[in-house]
Amino acid sequence: MASILMSAMPFAGHVAPVAAVARELVRRGHDVRVHTGSAYATTFADAGATPVPWRHARDFDERDLAATFPRLRDRKGARQMIANVQALFLGTAAGQCADLHDEFRRRPWDLVAADSLALGARFAAELSRRPRVALSVVPLAIPDRDAPPPFLGLDPLPGPVGRLRDAALWGALEVATTPLRRAYGRARRDAGLGPTPERLDEVWLGGDDVVASGVPALDRRESWPGLARFVGDIAWEPGGAVSPRPARLPDWWHDVRTAEVPVVHVTQGTYNVDPHDLILPSVEALAGRDVLTVVGLAPRTPPLPGPLPANARVATMLPYDELLPRTAVVVTNGGWGGVLAALRHGVPLVVAGGDLDKPEIAARVQRAGAGVNLRTGTPTARQVRDGVGQVLTHGRYAAAAARIGADLRAAGGAPAAADAIERHLP
Structure with missing residues (x-):
């Protein structure tokens, strides 16, 4: 039996796949702890894991983000994406790490297996010098300068025109994400870590392995040799748990x-x-x-x-x-x-x-x-x-x-x- 520390950002779409993996690891006899927001502590307890609540990290309700982060109110599109990353993922990272530092001192773990967007778990793995597996519960987004930046929904465009377009987009992204790079640097310093040579778009998937949701047919490239391992729908538990069933089916x-x-x-x-x-x-x-x-x-x-x-x-x-x-x-x-x-x-x-x-x-x-x-x-x-x-x-x-x-x-x-x-x- 090993002691495994998992982490999930407190969003339904992140929690479901992490909970499925936690349940499988518990079934195999491992001691599993999961760091997440208070709204999902029961979800992981029901999976047989021990919840580790957000304390130093600023907890929030995904149904009303603006109540905790007022600057997220009424934002859409690219502005929403950048504001979300800065407030939710970078802004809570040092607090997550502080929670996990306290937990590691209380009882060390052997390995960290975490939602790739839970940066506090990445920081905690660095500080504890334990292996880390990143669970990409969102579409895999390995930076590829031979294609447009991910999450713009753009198809690759071959030839000189495509190369010029993509170079311009990557350049614009560098400018637009300057506040995020600064916020990432502050988060590392607040967590007691030094600077890293990685670009911001690389930090989400660092570690000893990347376990990716999806399959090559749904990816931007058919394969990423040595960089990621596709496991399909991570939330799927063959022969095991099924999606929650309402207590009473609709009359219709x-x-x-x-x-x-x-x-x-x-x-x-x-x-x-x-x-x-x-x-x-x-x-x-x-x-x-x-x-x-x-x-x-x-x-x-x-x-x-x-x-x-x-x-x-x-x-x-x-x-x-x-x-x-x-x-x-x-x-x-x-x-x-x-x-x-x-x-x-x-x-x-x-x-x-x-x-x-x-x-x-x-x-x-x-x-x-x-x-x-x-x-x-x-x-x-x-x-x-x-x-x-x-x-x-x-x-x-x-x-x-x-x-x-x-x-x-x-x-x-x-x-x-x-x-x-x-x-x-x-």
């Missing part, structure tokens, strides 16, 4: 089980939850169509205005392991966990990726042939209707989703991630 669930028309699932994730962005345009787009529209709401999504179309069904929590095998198309804002879950079931997608990493995810889905990229986070009803119609009409999307689904399942999920972690145990 029989309609899903017996549907003789295509089921279209619509989800806007758990972060930006204004239903006017995607849910309401999708409901309007599919009204009167020969489909069953099944809408999944986040817990804090405002109630939808009624009356709803006759072919629409809405619930706050849906059992994905029962829904996705019956689904023909998923309309999504592009959250990585939801995209991987849909593709693992072989379901093609229509992606409306507007903020953060979602434009990049939408572009990857389209490049892989497994869906349509609407190129906006606030599509019109017509754009959604055309996207769904395209996927339902052309079988190539379902065929590509089925191929990627087979790759995701073969990659192994949480057990494969646990295997990779165990390789670095002393």
